[in-house]
Amino acid sequence: MNYFLRFLLLSIVTLGLLAACSQPKSDIEVVDPWLRLMPEGVGSTAGFMTIKNNTDAPIVLEDVSLDWANHAMMHESKVVDGMAKMEHLDELVIDDELVFQPGAKHIMIMGVKEPLVEGQSYNIRLHFKDREPIEVAFKVRQAR
Numbered sequence: 761m762n763y764f765l766r767f768l769l770l771s772i773v774t775l776g777l778l779a780a781c782s783q784p785k786s787d788i789e790v791v792d793p794w795l796r797l798m799p800e801g802v803g804s805t806a807g808f809m810t811i812k813n814n815t816d817a818p819i820v821l822e823d824v825s826l827d828w829a830n831h832a833m834m835h836e837s838k839v840v841d842g843m844a845k846m847e848h849l850d851e852l853v854i855d856d857e858l859v860f861q862p863g864a865k866h867i868m869i870m871g872v873k874e875p876l877v878e879g880q881s882y883n884i885r886l887h888f889k890d891r892e893p894i895e896v897a898f899k900v901r902q903a904r
């Protein structure tokens with residue numbers, strides 16, 4: 761009995777591992793999602809990540825949303841005639857990968873309801889065209 765149970769458990773674990781290995785990569789991968797830690801009293805911040813498209817077709821990121829702040833939107837920082845400006849982005853087509861990083865594309869977050877805690881994660885939903893939204897945990901850290 762004991763032996764049989766052990767055999768059964770081992771089989772289940774093995775099957776599980778096999779299933780995990782043979783599973784295709786997910787269509788969309790989000791790498792290193794993080795939020796910039798802001799000084800106390802500042803109610804806005806920005807989120808960064810790299811989105812990888814593992815499919816052969818373009819994927820369109822249409823919107824971002826969250827519950828822990830009043831607004832989240834896709835922005836791009838640009839320098840125009842020596843002036844730093846931010847542009848609103850309606851949708852972004854992802855062929856292979858899309859990078860959100862300081863000084864460039866970012867998720868602008870305004871009206872943060874509670875001060876963000878360094879090291880903690882906060883969810884942001886990514887809304888794609890013709891796909892289920894993805895909920896991603898963004899970790900708060902100092903900008904490097």
Ligand SMILES: [Cu+2]
Binds near residue numbers: 835836868
């Ligand atoms: Cu912005």
